Amino acid sequence: MVGEAPGAREDETGRPFVGRSGRLLTELLGEIGIDRSDVFITSVLKCRPPRNRAPAASEIERCLPYLLHQIDIIRPEVVVLLGGVAISSVVGPWRVSEAHGRFYEADSLKMFMTYHPAAALRSRTILDLLRHDLRVLQRELIRVGVISATSH
Numbered sequence: 001m002v003g004e005a006p007g008a009r010e011d012e013t014g015r016p017f018v019g020r021s022g023r024l025l026t027e028l029l030g031e032i033g034i035d036r037s038d039v040f041i042t043s044v045l046k047c048r049p050p051r052n053r054a055p056a057a058s059e060i061e062r063c064l065p066y067l068l069h070q071i072d073i074i075r076p077e078v079v080v081l082l083g084g085v086a087i088s089s090v091v092g093p094w095r096v097s098e099a100h101g102r103f104y105e106a107d108s109l110k111m112f113m114t115y116h117p118a119a120a121l122r123s124r125t126i127l128d129l130l131r132h133d134l135r136v137l138q139r140e141l142i143r144v145g146v147i148s149a150t151s152h
């Protein structure tokens with residue numbers, strides 16, 4: 001799973017998605033039968049932008065090779081892109097509202113695009129969309145045998 005960049009709690013702990021967004025992500029993964037410990041979670045940026053601003057294109061450009069190397073090493077069945085920065089950094093310019101709930105394949109890599117949990121914390125509508133998207137992901141993971149139909 002790929003997010004945008006570390007937040008304040010992530011900077012403090014050196015671990016991804018440990019704040020409110022991370023707690024929500026863990027809960028949502030549990031709803032589809034996935035234990036967080038079975039998922040590798042990272043971000044496009046490897047350090048928090050000053051004042052938690054949106055990542056600059058130059059920062060994304062510098063960090064993207066590290067992300068792609070992580071993906072190459074891990075060789076996941078599916079890369080889940082969480083939010084606009086992750087989607088546009090890896091797939092290209094695509095609005096989350098148009099991309100969410102969809103798979104995208106490139107260079108023999110299957111990606112799934114959805115909302116970032118932080119957006120779901122601010123909007124019930126987005127939370128519902130994220131939940132629906134993760135059920136779509138769940139069905140595909142069951143289909144390809146990554147998780148079992150009885151694990152949820």
